[in-house]
Amino acid sequence: MITRETLRNLPSGVVPPSYDVTSITPGILHFGVGNFFRAHEAYYVNKVLGLPDQQSWGIIGVGLTGGDRSKRKAEDFKKQDCLYSLTETAPSGKSVRSIVGALQDYLLAPADPEAVLKHLADPKIRIVSMTITEGGYNIDENTGEFDLSDAAVKEDLSHPERPSTVFGYVVEGLRRRREAGGKGFTVMSCDNLRHNGNVARKAFLGYARARDAELAKWIEENATFPNAMVDRITPTVSKEIAERLNKESGLDDLLPLVAEDFTQWVIEDNFAQGRPALEKAGVQFVDDVSDYEYLKIRMLNASHIMLAFPGLLLGYKHIDEAVSDPDLRHLVESFLDTDVIPTLKAPPGISTEDYKNSVISRFSNPAMADQTLRIASDGTSKIQVFWTETIRRLIEGKRDLKHMAFGMAVYLEMLKGKAENGETYSPIEPTFNDRVRQLIQSSNDADGLKIPAFDGWRDLDHAELDKEVIALRQVIREKGVKAALPR
Numbered sequence: 001m002i003t004r005e006t007l008r009n010l011p012s013g014v015v016p017p018s019y020d021v022t023s024i025t026p027g028i029l030h031f032g033v034g035n036f037f038r039a040h041e042a043y044y045v046n047k048v049l050g051l052p053d054q055q056s057w058g059i060i061g062v063g064l065t066g067g068d069r070s071k072r073k074a075e076d077f078k079k080q081d082c083l084y085s086l087t088e089t090a091p092s093g094k095s096v097r098s099i100v101g102a103l104q105d106y107l108l109a110p111a112d113p114e115a116v117l118k119h120l121a122d123p124k125i126r127i128v129s130m131t132i133t134e135g136g137y138n139i140d141e142n143t144g145e146f147d148l149s150d151a152a153v154k155e156d157l158s159h160p161e162r163p164s165t166v167f168g169y170v171v172e173g174l175r176r177r178r179e180a181g182g183k184g185f186t187v188m189s190c191d192n193l194r195h196n197g198n199v200a201r202k203a204f205l206g207y208a209r210a211r212d213a214e215l216a217k218w219i220e221e222n223a224t225f226p227n228a229m230v231d232r233i234t235p236t237v238s239k240e241i242a243e244r245l246n247k248e249s250g251l252d253d254l255l256p257l258v259a260e261d262f263t264q265w266v267i268e269d270n271f272a273q274g275r276p277a278l279e280k281a282g283v284q285f286v287d288d289v290s291d292y293e294y295l296k297i298r299m300l301n302a303s304h305i306m307l308a309f310p311g312l313l314l315g316y317k318h319i320d321e322a323v324s325d326p327d328l329r330h331l332v333e334s335f336l337d338t339d340v341i342p343t344l345k346a347p348p349g350i351s352t353e354d355y356k357n358s359v360i361s362r363f364s365n366p367a368m369a370d371q372t373l374r375i376a377s378d379g380t381s382k383i384q385v386f387w388t389e390t391i392r393r394l395i396e397g398k399r400d401l402k403h404m405a406f407g408m409a410v411y412l413e414m415l416k417g418k419a420e421n422g423e424t425y426s427p428i429e430p431t432f433n434d435r436v437r438q439l440i441q442s443s444n445d446a447d448g449l450k451i452p453a454f455d456g457w458r459d460l461d462h463a464e465l466d467k468e469v470i471a472l473r474q475v476i477r478e479k480g481v482k483a484a485l486p487r
């Protein structure tokens with residue numbers, strides 16, 4: 001185990017925090033302490049905590065679910081004084097190992113809601129950040145508004161002082177601050193969404209308005225919601241990977257973590273109550289993140305799923321295996337070259353050609369052992385976020401739709417959960433309801449085209465695209481994925 005005690009005695013090659021972990025006080029509360037958060041926000045904060053005047057930016061982590069897995073995780077965090085090791089590995093295999101000390105406590109909200117609310121009401125907390133997934137903001141895709149018909153939201157609104165959703169917690173925290181005559185805080189989304197700050201604003205204000213219009217107005221004036229682009233591939237750590245990481249580091253870490261060496265965070269500098277000096281850790285502060293978001297989402301994430309969907313059908317368990325298949329690599333490269341790059345505005349100083357090559361190299365990193373299934377999971381939300389803009393541009397420009405038609409066809413076939421070698425897997429689609437399941441299982445391929453994943457271009461003329469998708473599904477079923485690849 002890693003503890004505050006063992007920090008003094010780390011195996012050689014493991015870099016300890018550059019500060020005394022007992023001297024840190026909390027300034028950030030974070031919802032959703034997943035691997036990405038631990039390798040990204042916590043990693044950056046860890047880098048600045050040792051700098052002058054930065055000791056008040058420690059992080060309180062909060063888990064929103066109370067199942068057995070969460071409980072075990074919370075126990076492991078407690079046992080290790082919330083410390084853990086991060087191994088950053090380059091595609092060449094070169095690794096850097098360090099201990100992250102930014103997390104000061106880990107609370108399970110269902111076990112102790114009041115503890116979470118106390119922190120939220122405490123003026124020391126100046127930033128409330130979150131990684132609650134792309135689909136986690138409860139925005140109704142049809143109306144584009146916060147969905148007040150959601151059961152958990154309704155439940156929270158019926159007794160708002162004892163919430164269970166992230167919306168309920170944050171708004172109740174802000175209510176207490178207002179009542180005490182205090183200040184607001186920055187709500188900082190770290191999810192991989194376009195304009196994640198605007199989406200968060202819509203969600204939290206949508207909830208607040210339904211609760212109390214005056215409070216909502218106060219929040220609008222006293223909280224900020226910066227947009228940010230976040231990027232770092234951080235895979236799930238299986239038992240085998242955890243063992244390998246510990247063997248390599250010489251640690252006995254209950255919560256070891258691996259990530260690629262690449263990392264990027266671009267944020268709009270719009271903080272209600274100050275912020276850590278993250279620029280000293282390599283974070284870029286800009287006036288407008290739009291171009292950075294599009295670059296990342298339309299190139300990296302869009303190709304990730306373009307690779308994962310056929311990869312699953314072809315039986316590839318990991319992304320690096322999928323991208324080593326010359327046909328799939330060619331697919332991704334030609335998708336980027338012909339569909340994405342010509343309609344993308346690169347941020348200053350970035351070459352899309354270099355970015356493309358770095359994406360391919362990042363996907364090829366074998367140390368990530370990044371599961372194809374993880375990347376394909378919640379495909380419905382991901383397609384909406386990652387492909388919509390490109391598909392709209394292609395339809396509007398009357399351009400060739402072959403890559404997108406292939407992507408859609410292969411997604412629908414992938415949802416059946418059976419690889420071409422006969423192996424089965426379980427697609428993870430948290431947003432599917434009975435209606436969507438029926439459409440997916442329908443024997444009429446036209447029904448598959450009605451799923452919410454494809455809502456983003458329904459107002460455009462999509463007849464040609466649909467026709468191609470239907471034809472390609474047939475080819476995939478009869479001749480296999482490779483026969484359906486765009487030529």
Ligand code: CS2
Pocket residue numbers: 192230231232233234300301304305374375382
């Ligand atoms: C992946 C991302 O899940 C996904 O779709 O593309 O998790 C990806 O690894 C990160 O966005 C990288 O920053």
